[in-house]
Amino acid sequence: MKNILFTHQGPHKVHGSFAETITKNWYYYGDNQPEIIKNLIKSVFDRSTYDIILVEGGLGLPHAVLKKIKNPKTKIILLNADTLIYDLPEMNIIKKKTVKRLLSYVDGFIAISPLNKRIASQYYNNKPISYVYPYGSNNSFEIDCDLESRDILFIGNHEMCKRFDLLVDAVKILNNKGYEYNLYLVGSCVSKIEAEYPWLHKEGFQENLDKYFKQCSMYIHPADFDSCPVTVFEAMSSGLIPIITKNVGEADILDDNKLECLILENNQPETIAEKIVEMGKQDLNWKQNISLQCKEISSEYNKESQSKEFKKVFQELIEKI
Structure with a gap:
């Protein structure tokens, strides 16, 4: 032995x-x-x-x-x-x-x-x-997120390779055009963002994520590289629609499940903003089908x-x- x-x-x-x-x-x-x-x-x-x-x-x-x-x-x-x-x-x-x-x-x-x-x-x-x-260690399968909301979520630490700063820039572009999105940043990532906007909610570390899983519709992870963040699985468990780059570990899983529409071509703010608008314009039935698929995928990785x-x-x- x-x-x-x-x-x-x-x-x-x-x-x-x-x-x-x-x-x-x-x-x-x-x-x-x-x-x-x-x-x-x-x-x-x-x-x-x-x-x-x-x-x-x-x-x-x-x-x-x-x-x-x-x-x-x-x-x-x-x-x-x-x-x-x-x-x-x-x-x-x-x-x-x-x-x-x-x-x-x-x-x-x-x-x-x-x-x-x-x-x-x-x-x-x-x-x-x-x-x-x-696997997601803080899953919330009992939650069904609000797919019609304009609240966006990111969870992560302060490593800049996660590029939450580009997500802030993307939401700024959208709100300058009158889209009225809210962005919630959870985790130590907030220490790297000095900007202050009424739509930017720097929440910091949170023990319980259920509040954010309930009220948001999309989870966006626009990393330059992130090997396989469990937060993506956790967000998917509540039905949030994930939008990630090809340099996030779960991209292979989304691709294998024919959900390549959720994978960003690049993480430039303009590209992220366009993808948010594209997802937001889909009808509720489409969103519900994608949301259910994401829940099922997340449940497979336990x-x-x-x-x-x-x-x-x-x-x-x-x-x-």
């Missing part, structure tokens, strides 16, 4: 559910630089060894690599859920070399979407790379199914490495 360690920075609720299927050995490596350095120094004196280390995100690689240097038989599997590999081309030369060096110790990858797998494959096609979609899939993929990956 393999001795497996899960190293994490929280962990994300979904990642924790995945890890529970394979091991009870968890190690918190920290979620900021001082914590990571402190815990890394502590680990120098830790003599425990493991056959396999599953690492949540790139920030945990230094700890895992140190373990592998001390015990070369250790295998490292990276749960590729962040922007680390996507960001490689834009890193300065020192950071890029450091990251590539750390990634060279990784024996296999589990991405959280085909999108993330494709990006990892551009650099590491000589290593096994699998994927498992996450804790039970995806945790089971993760365990299966993890075991298959172990055999390859």
Whole structure:
């Protein structure tokens, strides 16, 4: 039986559910630089060894690599859920070399979407790379959103690759033309938006999202890149119509379900604005059909199914490495 360690920075609720299927050995490596350095120094004196280390995100690689240097038989599997590999081309030369060096110790990858797998494959096609979609952990299937409202929702943190700033610009374009839309920004994303408009509601972190799921009609995620945000699944669970870019992990799912009309050609404000108007002009019957489809799709990606899939993929990956 393999001795497996899960190293994490929280962990994300979904990642924790995945890890529970394979091991009870968890190690918190920290979620900021001082914590990571402190815990890394502590680990120098830790003599425990493991056959396999599953690492949540790139920030945990230094700890895992140190373990592998001390015990070369250790295998490292990276749960590729962040922007680390996507960001490689834009890193300065020192950071890029450091990251590539750390990634060279990784024996296999589990991405959280085909999108993330494709990006990892551009650099590491000589290593096994699998994927498992996450699931919405704050679903609200009992809610039926207001499909006739002109309220738009975005949920996310302050990472600028999510491009909520372009969404603000898009709604500004619409309201300057008299469309009277409201935009609700939920999460730490609000810290990056200085603009103040009567239609812009900077809600910040919210424990309960039901209020927004009830009153909004569209969920828009215009990211430059987002590997597979669970907020898209969660918004879909209440029937919200999602509008996302092709660089959001769920785009493959929408495409497979013949819902390519919900995928933006690009994330320029004018394009986003045009798509909002296009969706808003559809009749209620069309919206209800799309809404129901989105609910059904979201229900397919649940804790039970995806945790089971993760365990299966993890075991298959172990055999390859």
